[in-house]
Each structure stands twice: as structure tokens, then as C-alpha cells.
Amino acid sequence: MKKILLLLVIILSSCEKNITNIYEYEEPLGTGLYMYGTTYEGGANGLGTIYRVDQNGQNIQKLFDFTTTTGGNPTAGLTLAGNGKLYGFTNSDGQIVNAGAVFATGSFYEFDPLTNDLQVIQYFDDLSPTGYLHNISPLLHTNGLLYSTSEITGMGDDGKIWSYDINTSTISILDTLDANIYGPNKSKLMEASDAHIYFTTASGSKNGYGAIIRFNTATDSLEVVYASPGGFPNSNQFEGASNNTLFEASDGYLYGASKLGGANNKGNLFKIDKNGNNYQNLWSFEWIVAIEGWDPQGGFIEKNGFLYSATAQHNQQDANSGAFYKVELATGNLTFTNFLDFEGYRPIGTFIESSNGRFYITCSGGTITDGSIVEYNPLNGNITQRHDFNIGNNGVNPLRNSLCLVDLGAL
Template sequence: MAAGEFSVLHQFTTAEGSYPNPLIQASDGNYYGTALQGGALNWYGSVFRMTPAGAVTVLHSFNGSDGGQPRGTLVDGHDGYFYGTTSTGGTHGGGTAFKVSSSGVFTVIHHFKGSATEGSAPQCISNGNDGNFYGVAMFDGANDKGTVFRLSRSGTVTTVASFNGTNGTMPANCLTHTGDGVFYGVTTNGGANNAGVVFKVATSGALTPIYSFVGGTSGSSPTGPLEWGIDGSFYGTTQSGGANGYGTVYRVTKAGAFSRLYSFTGGADGGIPKGGVTMANNFVYYGTTSYGAATGYGTTFKITAAGAQATLHAFSAAEGGRPSGHLLLDASGKLIGTTSPGNSGGGAAFRQNP
């Protein structure tokens, strides 16, 4: 593939899953992921495997009692299973944690209670250094504003910290681990200006906001995961605000020094980026917008650490369009992403050459 070349890998049917979430690549070379909706029951979602050539196999279809509407990426446990969460369903209706093998052996390991001591609607989990997984739940907890939790491989959930509004509310997406025993993430609301925060949380439970979004031209409502850059700073996106109201790309240091790198216009460059950015092997950052371009279906873009932005691809309805998830940099150096349904069944998976 030439630089910037784009191709659709797979058009999902509703039975395979609708609104596919971001993918991971396992040691077998295949991609694994979940779909927010669709599946055999056409609502609760699915877990699937996709080959590099684009062939999809459904590993599990959710039915509500075992969870529903999974969000975020799967995590490779390196024990023969992939681990993930659903945002709804289960015994208490607060979502579930599950594991699934590459052959489709599926087990629910936890049902979220949605109480003062345990959150609900888990969004995503990430690997920790201690063999456990760490994630965020969007609702409930001590202050009814979401939690950070620890999940053991056997399914024991421990609330690490509860959000209180000042340090954020409604945490979104996966936590980013920098190898120092601390996780970093974002909340879509809360903070000093109720425009969202970037926070850090230690596995011991100390949760600290390191930057509160101001709103307006600085951006508001960050949703995608943080990308830890080669310079030791974090890079991310806000889905609203900026100079034109269509979202931003920003940089923030561990100490909380903030820079807005780019404001989307909603025109040819797209708008409303929801999936954060991914650093490729040329140290340039890549992402997607879910709106804008001549087609109205969003774009893929690249941006340097200095803020020089370029649009790579404008989606069409036939390609699914309106991508909202994080891009995967696969083992071959290609970027792999997913789109919403558009005019094509359940959405699509695509490949973009950096």
C-alpha cells in the first residue's frame, strides 16, 4: 500500500455485529473485537475474530443475561483468553466482565452491581503490572459519578476510586498505563469547568485531576483514550469546543501543562473526533472524525506534534462512515479502524496506510 492508501477490509452484516468497536491484534495475527449492537439477537452485540484478509467469524453473541452492548477494546490476557466488558445487561443490569477464547469458549466472570460500592456501565479495561485489569465504570460508585475499578482474572472487582465531580464525572474509554504504576484517563464531564478532565489514578486509589478543560476554544468533552507520545506527553481529542466548535486535538503533560494543537472546522477536515489519536512509527499521530468532509461521513487524518494537520480520507456512506473509535497500529505498520453502519449493514473495518 502506498502512503495514505485506504481500503475496506470487511463490511459487517447485522448478524455479525453492528457498530464495531476498536480492534486489537493477537499473536496469531488475527484481529479481535466486539460490536456494540447486532449479533444473533440483533441488539446485544457480539465478539468476533477477523483475519488480515477481512474474513469475520462470530465467537459469541450476547443475549442480555450474559451482558449487552460491549464498549472499548478487548484485552489479550496471554492465558488463552481475551477479556472485556459490557455496558448493560447481566444479573443486575449494570453490565458484565467476560473472557472468551479464540475458538469462542465464553464465560461471564463478573456481574456489575451498580451500587455505592461498585460502579456500573464499565467502558473498557487495560492490563496492569500486577496481573489484574483496570478500568472505568461510567455510573454509580460512592458519589454516583463513576468509578475506577480493578478486575482480577477470576472476576473479583474492587473499586479503586470514585469520581466526585470535582475530579471528573462520567469517565470514558480505556485507561493508559505508562509503566510507572499509574493510569491516566479522561472524563467527559466534571472538573473545575464541567467540561471534562484528564486524570491520573494510582493502583492504591489516589485519584488526581491533572487538567480541567475550560470549554470554549480550548475544547470540551474528551472521549478517546490518551496516547502516550514519544516526548512523554499525552495526546488526545475533544469531541466539542475548539475555535470552531467541532472539537480539537490537544497535548497535555503529566504535570498538567496543556496545549491545543488543532481545531476542526467541520468542513473538509471533518469534525467531532471521538477516538483519540494513535502514534505511528513515523512519530505522527493519526485519528478519525465522525462528522464533516464533503460527504458528511467523517475523515481519517494525521497531525504532527507541532499541530500540522492533513486529511487522509473522506468516508462515504457505502464505507459505513462516521468512525468513532481508536485506530490500531498493527504488526505490519498499518492502521486498522472501524466505522458505524452508514448504508452498509453493521458498519465496516478498514485499513489506512500511514
């Protein structure tokens, strides 16, 4: 019982959450605590990898090479479930499984961190009832189910929301993301304190600029919480949310950012209550400003009264490497804390806090051409590159990827 309780604590606090592998490794520093992630490309087959680093973001070990059989090019990272297994998606190759389908579109898989074995749960093709293009890792809900959305189906709509029961190995299609009502989802799902699931859409809804959507877990149906009237020239509104995960802070508000919108159409930061009321614009991102970042992509982490996140760009487009920022909950004030240079380029994931109290995020490329893992110390603002994916054959380009913390000793 102690082991089960400890595992549940680790799952809730660390992660939003049979093809035999041959890689050998040693336990670094005598601990079983690791951060797991995926790369979009590289590895033995050029289709990406599963890897892990220690609790300090170092000592990388490649654990699995994706293949044309398993599916490749994962873009979402991993989620730790209550059975101690990791779950994720690939978005290319795999197998055609539906009659009349033309091309394979990846897979939904389970990875065992104790044995490093991977099992494909479901292959996707262009006629999959669940839809295809899964650019987000699944959400582990407190009810024990994994939830995900697809971006596209071959049925004339823009994806599905569906769940997976790890105890019965059952996939259940729950609702349809019709473009005219909801729009395609490109951002990770989040569970709020009311047990419902919230996310932003990139477009669709009545205005065509995207919306905040609630999946009501009591009725298994989608609801529009807030339909954005668009960013520019509606200067305080979000638009085109892509890889922009909502976050419920300790003040009870949902906080979000968008890739577009705001006064300069370079994205904005906002907060809103769970019923779609009291929308407040906190910041409009702007480009060609040397001391500011823009193009926010990723979610938030909260610590000591502040929210922390990142932008993929700063100053001029594709000339600089991105920025870290924090938001004071008491005032809503935003402060840019760091501007990336040789540490990494284009951070487009979400920070994870390790056992050492420091934050870690993956960068997708740039001057560090194949990506990197960057450490951020919220106590003094120091940033340090902990791994350069250009080194070795461990995979490259950890795209849209957030690390997942796993304590192997508790499994």
C-alpha cells in the same frame, strides 16, 4: 519460557491491548494471527457478537452470540491479558445480584480465544458497588492487573475506578469519580511511562468542562492533572471528552482530542505534559468545511514521526462519513489524509496496526448501514473497506470498538 516471553511481547505491542460455542472455522492463510472485536447489536439474539477477522481484516468468523443471560450490547471491544484470555463488558441484560436493585446493567466477562467459551466474571445492576455503564474496554497495566472505570453508580456519585486480578479473580474498588471533583469518564484509560494511569473526563472538575485525571498507582488515588476552563469561547481548550483516549507519544507529551471545545465548539486537538503543564492547542476542528473533519472520537497510533487518528464526521453533520488525519510530532501540524465515503461511516474507535504494517479501524454505520472494517495504508494513504457488517449474521454496529490483535500460535 519462550512462549511466555513471546506472549508478553504480543500483549504489549498489539493491544492497549462457561457458555460453549458451536461455531466452526478454518485457519485463514495458515496463520494464527487474528483481530478480535465486538458488535453492539445483531447476531442470533440481536444483542451483539464477538467476532474475529484475519490479519488483513477479512474472512470474518462469528465466535459468540450474546444473550440475555450473559448480558448484551457491548460497546467497548476486548483486551488481551497475560493469561491469554480476552476481557470485555456488556451494558444490558444479565442478572440482578444486589438486594434492592431494580434492573440488570450488563456484565464483565472473560472470553477464551482458543475454545471460544465465555465466562461471566461479574454481573452489574443499578446498585453494584463497582458502578455500571462500562463504555471502555479494560486497561491491561504492566503490573498485570486490569483497570476500568464505570460511568454511574446508584450511590449518588459518577462511577468508580476498580481493578481485577486475573490470578486471584479479585475485584478491588479503588476510588470514586465524584462529579464535583472528577466527572464521569467516557474515555479509555491509558498507562504512561511513569506507570500511572491517565484519562479525560467528559464533565465535572472545578470548571464543569472536564479534566485530565491521573490515577496514582503508588497511592491508589485519583488526582486532577489539568482542569479545563472550557472550550468556547476559551478557544484553545478541550471540553466534553467522550471516547477520547489520551496517548503518550515518543516525545513524552500526552496527546488528546475532545468531542467539544476548541474555537468552534466542534472539538480540538491538544498536547500537555504528564504533570499538567505546557498545555498547547494544536487544532480546532470545524464543521461545514469540505476538506476538514470534526467530532474526533478515538485515540491515536504513532508511526514514523506521525500520530494517526479519525473524526466521526466531516463537512456537514450526518451528511458525510468522517475523516482520517495525521499529526506531525516535530511540528504539531495536522493534515487530513482521507475522507470516508462508501468505505464506512463514523469511525469512532482507535487504529490498530496489523502484521502487514497497515492500520485497521471499525466504523459504526451510515451509508454502510451496519458498520464496516476499514484498512488504511500509511505509506500511500490508500483506504479500503475490508468487511461490511451488512453481510451475513455476524453482528452489526461495532460501536466505540477497537480491534484487538491476538496470535493464537503464541497462546
